[in-house]
Amino acid sequence: MSAAAEPFESIRAAASADPFVHPALFYGSEREYLAGTVSFVRAGLAAGDPVAVAVPGENLALIRDGLGADADAVRLMDMREAGRNPGRIIPGVLRAFADAQPPGRRVRIIGEPIWAGRSDTEYPACVQHEALINAAFTGRTVSILCPYDTRRLAPRVIADAYATHPTVVHAGSGPETYSGVYDPDDVVARYNEPLPPAPHVPALAFDADALAHARHTATDLAARLGLSGMRLQDLALVTAELTTNSVVHGGGSGTLRVWAEDGHVLCEVHDKGRLTDPLAGRRPAPREQRGGRGLLMVNLVADLVRLHTDADGTTVRCWFAC
Amino acid sequence: MGIHNQVRSDVVDATPELTVSPLAERSGLRMAGEVGLATRGVWERALEQVVDGDGDVYYLELSSVTFVDVAGAGALACAAQRLPDGRRMVLHRPPPVLRRVLETFWPELSAIEVSMS
Numbered sequence: 173m174s175a176a177a178e179p180f181e182s183i184r185a186a187a188s189a190d191p192f193v194h195p196a197l198f199y200g201s202e203r204e205y206l207a208g209t210v211s212f213v214r215a216g217l218a219a220g221d222p223v224a225v226a227v228p229g230e231n232l233a234l235i236r237d238g239l240g241a242d243a244d245a246v247r248l249m250d251m252r253e254a255g256r257n258p259g260r261i262i263p264g265v266l267r268a269f270a271d272a273q274p275p276g277r278r279v280r281i282i283g284e285p286i287w288a289g290r291s292d293t294e295y296p297a298c299v300q301h302e303a304l305i306n307a308a309f310t311g312r313t314v315s316i317l318c319p320y321d322t323r324r325l326a327p328r329v330i331a332d333a334y335a336t337h338p339t340v341v342h343a344g345s346g347p348e349t350y351s352g353v354y355d356p357d358d359v360v361a362r363y364n365e366p367l368p369p370a371p372h373v374p375a376l377a378f379d380a381d382a383l384a385h386a387r388h389t390a391t392d393l394a395a396r397l398g399l400s401g402m403r404l405q406d407l408a409l410v411t412a413e414l415t416t417n418s419v420v421h422g423g424g425s426g427t428l429r430v431w432a433e434d435g436h437v438l439c440e441v442h443d444k445g446r447l448t449d450p451l452a453g454r455r456p457a458p459r460e461q462r463g464g465r466g467l468l469m470v471n472l473v474a475d476l477v478r479l480h481t482d483a484d485g486t487t488v489r490c491w492f493a494c
Numbered sequence: 495m496g497i498h499n500q501v502r503s504d505v506v507d508a509t510p511e512l513t514v515s516p517l518a519e520r521s522g523l524r525m526a527g528e529v530g531l532a533t534r535g536v537w538e539r540a541l542e543q544v545v546d547g548d549g550d551v552y553y554l555e556l557s558s559v560t561f562v563d564v565a566g567a568g569a570l571a572c573a574a575q576r577l578p579d580g581r582r583m584v585l586h587r588p589p590p591v592l593r594r595v596l597e598t599f600w601p602e603l604s605a606i607e608v609s610m611s
Contacts, residue, residue: 384510
């Protein structure tokens with residue numbers, strides 16, 4: 173009996189197996205970090221697979237040293253720069269690398285988007301990003317290993333990592349195991365939190381006829397608040413894209429606020445629409461595609477994007493470092 | 495400090511405009527104004543002229559264009575991709591925001607050349 177059942181079981185396993193692999197790597201020391209990451213990179217290089225590492229700068233240096241001469245064959249990125257805005261990581265780091273590789277090879281990436289210095293303001297965007305990686309890469313022959321520093325990260329961050337990763341590895345102590353509580357959709361919903369209250373700055377109402385005025389007003393104010401050069405251009409672009417989205421997709425009108433906070437200029441657009449696609453703004457657009465890049469541009473240029481959407485409307489808040 | 499308009503005040507600004515006129519000295523168009531939702535139609539019709547035009551090089555004089563949104567840049571890239579082999583467009587002094595979007599999404603678009611001189 174068991175001999176007959178076994179092939180059936182393995183076929184079922186094969187049919188349900190997603191080629192996408194997304195483990196969390198829990199590490200509690202430098203030694204564990206290197207053991208977990210360098211072995212992942214070396215396995216990829218040995219198989220002839222393309223490998224990228226996007227982790228905070230100090231960890232990038234550890235991995236580079238650990239790899240020695242092999243580091244030359246790996247794409248190395250400082251996640252503090254490339255992934256400062258968590259909403260940028262899927263289109264601008266992970267898919268930017270994976271989509272550029274030749275077909276037929278497993279693409280391997282180490283991505284560490286959550287480090288101890290991430291603020292409470294950034295964290296909901298970080299954990300939603302981790303959850304959305306799964307939807308973004310389902311069906312792809314890609315492995316993304318996400319290290320978590322168990323010494324420095326809060327217990328709820330580690331608990332969330334079990335919900336955003338189908339499997340987990342404890343560096344230095346045993347094989348990859350099922351998370352047991354994997355539920356990325358719940359994480360996306362749970363961290364769809366109302367934004368912290370904005371300070372008492374007046375809101376500018378806009379509709380289709382006032383889009384240019386809204387952008388001019390926001391840009392003038394941001395300049396007075398200390399934004400300049402390309403960052404000011406970026407704020408103008410972000411304001412244009414968000415307000416135009418409100419007019420075209422969000423009920424035809426909205427409100428805009430701009431203010432300064434902790435060395436940043438913030439711009440926020442609220443409208444009555446509801447954003448139902450959690451991957452909006454996180455899919456790279458093929459060059460032939462004509463439209464649909466507005467939210468993607470917002471994610472690529474802002475230092476942080478937080479979004480709250482429900483039946484009452486959608487609020488998008490963007491941070492620009494001065 | 496915040497935005498001091500409590501209510502919509504579009505009377506402050508005239509309707510955003512984009513004007514298009516042919517260049518006298520060579521094959522091309524001079525544009526002035528802003529490219530956004532309100533002026534996208536004017537912009538896209540001008541780009542149709544570029545695609546339908548003749549001559550190997552088509553100039554777009556953009557030094558008086560102060561803003562182009564992402565959809566406007568997309569329409570430009572789309573027009574450039576429809577140019578037959580050997581034809582190209584030269585953007586003269588495009589606004590920085592347009593270069594930013596083109597470099598982000600279409601970095602290898604050989605049919606678009608930027609001239610800042």
